[in-house]
Amino acid sequence: MQTQTTISVTLKDGSKKEIPDGSTGLDLAKSISNSLAKKSIGLVLNDELKDLTTILKNGDRVEIVTQDDPRSYELLRHSTAHVLAQAVQNLFKGAKIAIGPVIEDGFYYDFEIPNHTLTPEDFIKIEKEMERLANEDQKFVRVNIKDVDMQLNEFKSQGEKFKAELLEQYKNENPTLYVLEDKSGKSVWNDFCRGPHITSTKQIKAFKLLSVSGAYWRADETKESLQRIYGTSWWSKEELDGHLNKLEEAEKRDHRKLGRQMDLFSMHDETGPGLILWHPSLAFVRKQIEDYWKELHDKNGYEFVYTPHIAKTDLWNTSGHNEFYKENMFYMSVDEQDYVLKPMNCPFHVLIFQSRRHSYRELPIRMAELGTVYRYERSGVMHGLARVRGFTQDDAHIFCRKDQYVEEIKGVIDLVDKIYKGFGLNYFAELSTKPKDAIGTKEIWEFAEAGLEQALKEYGLEYKINPEDGAFYGPKIDFKLKDALGRIWQGATIQLDFNLPNRFDLKYTEKDGAQEQPVMVHRAIYGSLERFAALLIEHFAGAFPVWLSYKQVIVMPISDRHFEHAEKIFNLLKEKNIRANIDLRAESINAKIRDAEIEKIPYMIIIGDKEISENLISVRARKKRDLGSVQVDKFIEQVLSEIKDKTIGT
Numbered sequence: 001m002q003t004q005t006t007i008s009v010t011l012k013d014g015s016k017k018e019i020p021d022g023s024t025g026l027d028l029a030k031s032i033s034n035s036l037a038k039k040s041i042g043l044v045l046n047d048e049l050k051d052l053t054t055i056l057k058n059g060d061r062v063e064i065v066t067q068d069d070p071r072s073y074e075l076l077r078h079s080t081a082h083v084l085a086q087a088v089q090n091l092f093k094g095a096k097i098a099i100g101p102v103i104e105d106g107f108y109y110d111f112e113i114p115n116h117t118l119t120p121e122d123f124i125k126i127e128k129e130m131e132r133l134a135n136e137d138q139k140f141v142r143v144n145i146k147d148v149d150m151q152l153n154e155f156k157s158q159g160e161k162f163k164a165e166l167l168e169q170y171k172n173e174n175p176t177l178y179v180l181e182d183k184s185g186k187s188v189w190n191d192f193c194r195g196p197h198i199t200s201t202k203q204i205k206a207f208k209l210l211s212v213s214g215a216y217w218r219a220d221e222t223k224e225s226l227q228r229i230y231g232t233s234w235w236s237k238e239e240l241d242g243h244l245n246k247l248e249e250a251e252k253r254d255h256r257k258l259g260r261q262m263d264l265f266s267m268h269d270e271t272g273p274g275l276i277l278w279h280p281s282l283a284f285v286r287k288q289i290e291d292y293w294k295e296l297h298d299k300n301g302y303e304f305v306y307t308p309h310i311a312k313t314d315l316w317n318t319s320g321h322n323e324f325y326k327e328n329m330f331y332m333s334v335d336e337q338d339y340v341l342k343p344m345n346c347p348f349h350v351l352i353f354q355s356r357r358h359s360y361r362e363l364p365i366r367m368a369e370l371g372t373v374y375r376y377e378r379s380g381v382m383h384g385l386a387r388v389r390g391f392t393q394d395d396a397h398i399f400c401r402k403d404q405y406v407e408e409i410k411g412v413i414d415l416v417d418k419i420y421k422g423f424g425l426n427y428f429a430e431l432s433t434k435p436k437d438a439i440g441t442k443e444i445w446e447f448a449e450a451g452l453e454q455a456l457k458e459y460g461l462e463y464k465i466n467p468e469d470g471a472f473y474g475p476k477i478d479f480k481l482k483d484a485l486g487r488i489w490q491g492a493t494i495q496l497d498f499n500l501p502n503r504f505d506l507k508y509t510e511k512d513g514a515q516e517q518p519v520m521v522h523r524a525i526y527g528s529l530e531r532f533a534a535l536l537i538e539h540f541a542g543a544f545p546v547w548l549s550y551k552q553v554i555v556m557p558i559s560d561r562h563f564e565h566a567e568k569i570f571n572l573l574k575e576k577n578i579r580a581n582i583d584l585r586a587e588s589i590n591a592k593i594r595d596a597e598i599e600k601i602p603y604m605i606i607i608g609d610k611e612i613s614e615n616l617i618s619v620r621a622r623k624k625r626d627l628g629s630v631q632v633d634k635f636i637e638q639v640l641s642e643i644k645d646k647t648i649g650t
């Protein structure tokens with residue numbers, strides 16, 4: 001047999017490249033160009049992210065991941081987590097390491113540290129040690145664990161119980177160790193890990209530790225409690241600074257913080273976690289978005305219904321929720337009868353549909369409800385308004401014939417587009433297809449998926465496909481919203497359902513008298529009003545457009561002698577249904593302006609001697625914009641048109 005001295009690999013562009021047998025990804029990069037080799041971080045080898053130093057095999061498909069590739073950050077951040085772990089073990093005697101995965105824009109690492117509670121003050125020390133380790137130019141070297149028992153014993157003798165437990169768990173899956181070697185090739189530290197990593201710690205140049213919190217080993221409250229350090233890592237100082245600025249801005253906009261500052265909503269120990277009390281100012285926002293929703297749904301042929309908050313378990317047995325949604329439901333017992341607080345509105349709408357016979361001529365039926373649902377969430381995952389236990393869905397269910405299905409979906413997409421435009425929000429769509437554990441026939445899935453795709457195409461909306469990410473009972477379109485900081489929020493969903501029509505045996509009468517099952521579509525556009533409110537608060541940083549502002553205008557007389565005229569202006573605004581307020585406190589005008597700015601009131605009207613003598617008003621918009629003197633009528637006209645047109649950006 002002839003020895004092969006070269007191998008052939010396929011590059012990203014489909015071209016083939018001959019390289020010496022035994023070459024690594026880095027060798028491949030060098031053989032293409034030195035500048036490429038310099039920027040190379042890792043590989044995507046046959047669709048899997050790998051170390052740059054992986055030895056290539058004949059026939060491999062190789063894509064070189066450079067610093068410009070978003071996937072390179074995964075390697076950098078995860079590797080930074082290892083350096084963090086090494087630093088913590090160097091600094092805190094007896095610290096044991098658990099896991100250190102990558103998260104969005106960063107990483108964390110979990111530690112068990114005897115007799116020391118980490119504080120942000122420790123970060124300076126740890127960061128300094130990390131910098132020292134990075135400068136040591138330690139190499140990440142992948143080692144196959146051949147003798148698992150020996151390695152287990154070593155971990156155990158080091159007291160590394162978490163590593164030992166993980167190795168025990170993965171011992172039959174070709175476990176690997178990553179050894180960090182100093183310049184002389186001596187092993188200085190190691191961690192049980194699958195990789196991949198960057199090549200050298202020297203590539204870690206711009207990182208920061210952000211926060212510390214408590215965690216449990218394997219997220220299990222009965223197991224060891226750990227300390228979790230969060231951090232972020234970037235290729236350059238500029239990128240890091242940009243990210244830190246964004247975090248700072250996000251913190252300023254945090255809806256929980258603004259919620260307190262602006263008196264928007266509250267939660268109380270007495271009510272329990274995840275149950276929201278909407279205060280008047282945010283309740284007004286909600287009323288506006290509900291009215292807008294009702295107006296558009298009315299125009300688009302939806303009919304409104306109301307359904308109760310609880311139902312006997314019988315209903316949830318039929319719907320299947322009592323079986324597959326049990327962990328998320330609140331149960332109660334009254335008169336020896338079990339009830340469930342509704343986690344979804346769908347079964348009620350199905351009952352309304354079923355309460356009489358339907359002919360093909362009546363379809364589509366579009367049934368809408370702002371329905372409040374309750375779902376159990378673990379207390380640890382609750383987050384302000386964004387993740388709660390009780391929330392209101394802007395829910396609707398469409399029951400239609402197969403030949404109406406594509407048009408119905410297009411109609412929903414159009415409604416989503418209209419509604420989001422009212423808030424000036426950008427969005428994108430994702431189509432999730434048949435998962436592995438799906439119910440329903442191949443034909444029905446093909447019909448449903450093709451219909452959603454056709455609707456997206458005919459509407460002209462770009463979309464990404466999430467393969468196998470649909471629900472077990474049908475495919476769906478998800479809409480993701482982008483806020484002012486570029487963060488992504490879950491928005492609308494359009495969901496096909498083959499399950500409920502079967503379970504409730506839904507029927508309508510076809511032209512020829514045959515009994516047919518209608519197509520059932522679930523859809524929500526805001527999703528949850530609570531989460532949508534959180535998005536609006538953070539997107540606008542609390543400075544809502546005029547149409548959503550609880551206080552739209554505030555009239556501020558400079559001193560007592562201007563009160564009368566100020567009240568006249570105030571009454572004029574009120575008469576025109578503008579939400580006006582008046583500040584008659586004995587405060588200086590500057591104090592009044594400052595307070596109105598904190599409240600983020602869109603317009604301030606200042607009344608003094610000059611304004612009275614000229615019969616004009618001085619107007620200031622929030623964010624310190626002086627709009628000068630204008631006639632009251634003109635101003636009223638402008639505010640009214642901003643409200644009517646839902647103008648953004650006052």
Ligand SMILES: [Zn+2]
Pocket residue numbers: 078079082178193194195196197
């Ligand atoms: Zn690792």
Ligand SMILES: [Zn+2]
Pocket residue numbers: 344345346395396397522523
């Ligand atoms: Zn539903």
